[in-house]
Every structure is written in C-alpha cells, then in structure tokens.
Amino acid sequence: MKSFRRVALGLTPPVAIVLLWWYVTYTGKVPPMILPSLPAVGNAFKNNVLSGQLLADLGISLTRVVKGYLVAASLGVVVGTLIGVSRRFDELLSPTLHAIRSIPMMAWLPLIILWCGIGEESKIVIIVISAFFPVMINTIGGITDTPQQYLEVARLGKMGAFRTFWKVYLPSAVPQIFVGLRLGLSISWIALVASELLAANSGIGFRISDSRIKIRPEGIFMGIIVIGIIGVILDKGLTTIAKRATRWNSGGKE
Amino acid sequence: MSEKRLRIEGLSKSFTVGKKVIDALDNINLEIERGEFVTIVGKSGCGKSTLLKIISGLLPYESGKVAYDGHEIREPGPDRGMVFQEHRLLPWLKIRDNIGFNLFSLPKREREELVGSHMKKVGIDGFADAYPNQLSGGMAQRAAIARGLAGNPEILLLDEPFGALDALTRIQMQKEVLRIWQSEGTTMILVTHDIDEAIFLGQRIIVMSERPGKVLDIINAKNLAYKNRADADFARVKKKVYKYFFEEEMPDLEYTL
Numbered sequence: 001m002k003s004f005r006r007v008a009l010g011l012t013p014p015v016a017i018v019l020l021w022w023y024v025t026y027t028g029k030v031p032p033m034i035l036p037s038l039p040a041v042g043n044a045f046k047n048n049v050l051s052g053q054l055l056a057d058l059g060i061s062l063t064r065v066v067k068g069y070l071v072a073a074s075l076g077v078v079v080g081t082l083i084g085v086s087r088r089f090d091e092l093l094s095p096t097l098h099a100i101r102s103i104p105m106m107a108w109l110p111l112i113i114l115w116c117g118i119g120e121e122s123k124i125v126i127i128v129i130s131a132f133f134p135v136m137i138n139t140i141g142g143i144t145d146t147p148q149q150y151l152e153v154a155r156l157g158k159m160g161a162f163r164t165f166w167k168v169y170l171p172s173a174v175p176q177i178f179v180g181l182r183l184g185l186s187i188s189w190i191a192l193v194a195s196e197l198l199a200a201n202s203g204i205g206f207r208i209s210d211s212r213i214k215i216r217p218e219g220i221f222m223g224i225i226v227i228g229i230i231g232v233i234l235d236k237g238l239t240t241i242a243k244r245a246t247r248w249n250s251g252g253k254e
Numbered sequence: 255m256s257e258k259r260l261r262i263e264g265l266s267k268s269f270t271v272g273k274k275v276i277d278a279l280d281n282i283n284l285e286i287e288r289g290e291f292v293t294i295v296g297k298s299g300c301g302k303s304t305l306l307k308i309i310s311g312l313l314p315y316e317s318g319k320v321a322y323d324g325h326e327i328r329e330p331g332p333d334r335g336m337v338f339q340e341h342r343l344l345p346w347l348k349i350r351d352n353i354g355f356n357l358f359s360l361p362k363r364e365r366e367e368l369v370g371s372h373m374k375k376v377g378i379d380g381f382a383d384a385y386p387n388q389l390s391g392g393m394a395q396r397a398a399i400a401r402g403l404a405g406n407p408e409i410l411l412l413d414e415p416f417g418a419l420d421a422l423t424r425i426q427m428q429k430e431v432l433r434i435w436q437s438e439g440t441t442m443i444l445v446t447h448d449i450d451e452a453i454f455l456g457q458r459i460i461v462m463s464e465r466p467g468k469v470l471d472i473i474n475a476k477n478l479a480y481k482n483r484a485d486a487d488f489a490r491v492k493k494k495v496y497k498y499f500f501e502e503e504m505p506d507l508e509y510t511l
C-alpha cells in the first residue's frame with residue numbers, strides 16, 4: 001500500500017505536465033511548430049516503432065553505452081581500488097587523474113573527433129572519459145573509509161592482505177562503489193546522447209538532430225521522451241542490482 | 255600443571271598526537287596465570303583498552319616487556335582472542351561467517367563444527383543465517399564472544415564487552431561468561447569501569463589509576479566463597495575498590511541490608 005502511494009505521488013508531476021501540454025496544444029495557445037500536439041508525438045512514436053527506426057536507433061545507442069560503460073566501470077573500480085589500498089598508487093596517479101578530471105567533456109570533443117572520427121570508437125572513448133571518474137572517486141572513497149575496527153578484527157586472525165581485501169575492504173566499499181556505478185551509468189547515457197547530437201550519423205541522439213534539420217518537432221519530442229525513459233530504466237536496473245548486492249546494508253529485516 | 259602465564263614487566267606506552275605526547279600506560283607490572291579470571295577496573299581514558307590491545311598484539315609498544323609462555327608478544331596470535339566494546343561483527347557477513355571469520359585456515363567441516371559448537375555455547379544457535387543488524391545488542395555481543403572463543407584461544411581479552419547492554423542483559427551475560435570460563439578454563443582478562451562487574455567476575459581485580467594508567471592495587475577476590483552481590487564480603491571488596499576512585503566514603507551497605 002505504501003509503495004502504491006509512493007508511485008502515485010511520483011507520477012503526479014509527469015501527469016500534470018502531460019495535462020498542461022495537452023491543454024496548451026489542444027486549445028491552440030502554442031503553435032505546433034514550437035510544441036507539437038500529443039497525438040502528433042504519439043504518431044511519430046508509432047511510426048518510428050512500426051518502421052523499426054526507433055529500435056534500430058536505440059539498439060545502436062545502447063550498444064555504445066554498454067560497451068563504453070563496461071570499460072569505464074571496470075577501469076574505475078580497478079584503478080580506484082589500487083589507489084584506495086596503496087599509498088604508492090595514490091601518490092603516483094592521483095595528481096594526474098585529478099588534473100584530467102577537471103577538463104570538461106566538451107573540451108575533449110574536438111580532439112576525440114580528430115583522433116577517432118565520429119564513428120563507434122569516438123563514442124566509446126567519450127563514455128569512458130565521462131563515466132570513469134565518478135566510479136573511480138567513489139571506489140577510492142569506499143575503500144579508504146573501511147572502518148579500522150573491522151580491519152583490527154582481521155588482523156587478530158592474521159588474515160592475509162588478499163583475503164582481507166575480499167572479506168573486509170571490498171564488501172565495506174560496495175555500497176559506495178554502487179553510488180559511483182549509478183552516477184557513471186547516467187553520465188554515460190547523457191554523454192553518449194550529447195555526442196550523438198553533435199557528431200554522429202546514427203543513434204537516438206542523431207535522430208533528434210536529424211528531426212531538427214528536417215523540421216519535425218514531434219520527432220525531437222519523441223526522442224527526448226524516449227531518452228528520459230531509457231535513463232530511468234537504466235538507473236532502476238542498476239539500483240535493483242545494488243540492493244541485491246548490499247542486502248545486509250538495508251535494515252536486513254524482511 | 256601448566257606453567258603458562260602472561261607476564262608484563264615495566265610496560266609503558268605513550269601516543270604522539272601531532273606534537274603532543276600522551277602517556278597512556280606507566281610502568282605496568284602484572285602476572286596472570288593460565289586459567290585465571292582477572293578483571294581490570296579504571297576510569298575512562300586510563301589506558302585499559304591500550305593495555306588489552308598490547309596484549310592482543312594489535313598495538314606495538316616500545317618500553318617494557320610483554321610475554322606469554324615465555325614468548326614476547328609482538329603481533330596477534332591464535333593463543334589470544336579478543337572481544338571489543340562494540341560487537342564489531344562485520345555487517346555483510348552472516349552470523350555463522352562472522353563467528354568463523356578468523357578460522358579461514360581450517361577445513362570447512364572443522365570450521366563449521368567449531369562455529370556450531372560455539373554458537374550453542376553462547377546460546378545463539380538458530381541465528382546462524384541472520385545478519386548482524388537483525389540481532390539485538392545482547393545477541394550481537396554473544397556472537398562477538400563466540401567469535402573470540404571460536405579459535406579456542408588460551409586467553410580471551412574482553413574490553414568492556416557489556417558496556418552497551420542494559421542492566422538486566424548485562425547481569426545475565428556476566429553469569430554466562432562465568433559459566434563459559436568454568437567449563438572452558440580459558441584465561442579471561444576483562445576490562446570494565448563497572449566496579450560490581452569487576453568484583454562479580456574477577457578472581458583478582460586490578461585497579462588502575464587515572465591516565466597515565468598505573469596499577470594501584472591488585473585485590474584478591476578468590477576467596478569470596480560465592481559471588482553474591484548481596485554478600486557482606488562482596489560489599490567489603492566493593493568498598494575497598496570504591497575508595498580508589500572517590501574521596502568520600504561509600505554508604506555502608508553492610509548494615510543497611
């Protein structure tokens with residue numbers, strides 16, 4: 001019952017927006033070139049689904065996200081762990097990484113296009129650069145925040161470094177690693193769509209800029225809505241995995 | 255029969271915090287026999303935890319000597335187990351895995367047997383698959399004691415193990431620790447700031463001064479015929495300990511009873 005109320009509450013703003021949208025377009029207060037009507041967007045959606053265009057676009061974009069994100073996430077967790085457990089790695093890598101981190105994505109773009117063109121590699125590079133840092137930073141935080149008390153318990157049993165990592169550091173860091181993974185995933189999706197809008201010839205982001213060139217505002221709106229929904233689905237999926245992995249952390253009482 | 259004993263000679267310990275040096279322990283001399291139950295009382299901050307951590311091998315020391323069975327203690331070892339003030343159960347491990355946490359070198363079967371028997375010993379069998387946050391404070395502390403005992407140490411160090419428990423659970427846990435001590439014969443060294451607890455549990459009660467911690471007195475309570483809190487002997491010892499900490503006289507329990 002409680003979750004029903006929460007869902008209902010969460011759905012209120014989108015429903016309100018849709019109603020308002022419907023009202024201003026139906027009454028003709030806003031011209032369709034600025035804000036297309038709901039049925040027009042619905043039609044665009046229907047046509048794109050039926051023609052297979054939408055699925056093809058999404059397939060391309062999601063493949064890019066999955067590839068880039070997997071690279072970024074594994075790099076982020078590994079490098080973050082190394083920096084978290086070893087002072088030497090921290091001193092070696094942290095200054096450089098923090099300098100790189102302060103360069104905005106948009107500043108990389110010309111260079112990436114120059115080196116990788118506007119095809120698949122450039123998209124994956126963009127995702128990796130964007131998503132790597134939040135994963136790495138949160139992994140470092142999770143590892144270094146491992147309570148000293150638990151490490152003392154491991155020391156009492158003369159637990160080796162490797163086992164201590166698996167049994168203490170890593171599980172202790174998992175909740176925060178997932179914070180980074182979640183952040184990284186949404187940033188991946190955002191960065192991908194942005195790069196597809198600016199420089200691509202396929203994908204859901206490209207479809208939006210294509211609609212703009214062809215003066216089809218309903219295509220733009222359809223694209224935006226689909227992107228938002230996919231973003232939410234990706235995040236929900238990862239949150240579900242995170243909950244499973246850290247069941248001990250969530251009150252535990254079922 | 256056995257001559258094993260813990261011997262502490264001239265142990266001092268100080269910490270450096272920034273540029274300040276804090277003396278925590280000052281020239282501690284102690285000998286604890288195998289199988290004894292010794293309690294240590296002292297005010298907060300007098301170095302009780304520091305002393306236990308040195309005995310456990312978690313904390314290094316620079317001056318003095320700490321040896322068990324003739325071997326100098328420089329690191330943790332399976333002959334010593336420890337129970338902390340907070341239960342320190344790892345929240346991501348089930349109770350059974352927490353209790354068996356440091357038995358990783360044993361084959362699975364042996365480990366499971368040890369875990370099972372120690373859960374029974376402290377009365378938490380049935381909670382093997384629970385996570386720590388599903389346990390009450392008393393249950394969690396029992397699990398922590400089971401973990402301390404699981405490797406069958408010769409010495410169990412208990413650092414205010416019941417400090418976080420309510421008064422009723424506390425008394426119950428004291429009785430159970432006594433029972434375990436009687437049946438296992440483990441040397442018990444228990445730190446507390448509860449004078450009653452120290453007398454109830456200890457065969458000898460070590461009274462520590464304020465920081466830097468020194469041994470003020472070692473009170474022999476072995477001959478208290480039975481540990482009865484309402485007993486006159488109990489009150490007499492209590493009065494004696496009390497005087498180390500407070501100037502004023504303790505109200506005369508003996509005659510008000």
Ligand SMILES: Nc1ncnc2c1ncn2[C@@H]1O[C@H](COP(=O)(O)OP(=O)(O)OP(=O)(O)O)[C@@H](O)[C@H]1O
Binds near residue numbers: 297
């Ligand atoms: N790692 C440390 N670094 C610096 N100072 C420390 C450290 N550990 C303990 N101390 C200091 O040493 C003194 C003794 O600490 P200890 O924890 O042994 O006291 P305690 O008797 O166990 O107190 P309590 O009853 O409150 O637990 C305190 O003044 C404390 O601040």
Ligand SMILES: [Mg+2]
Binds near residue numbers: 303
């Ligand atoms: Mg203490």
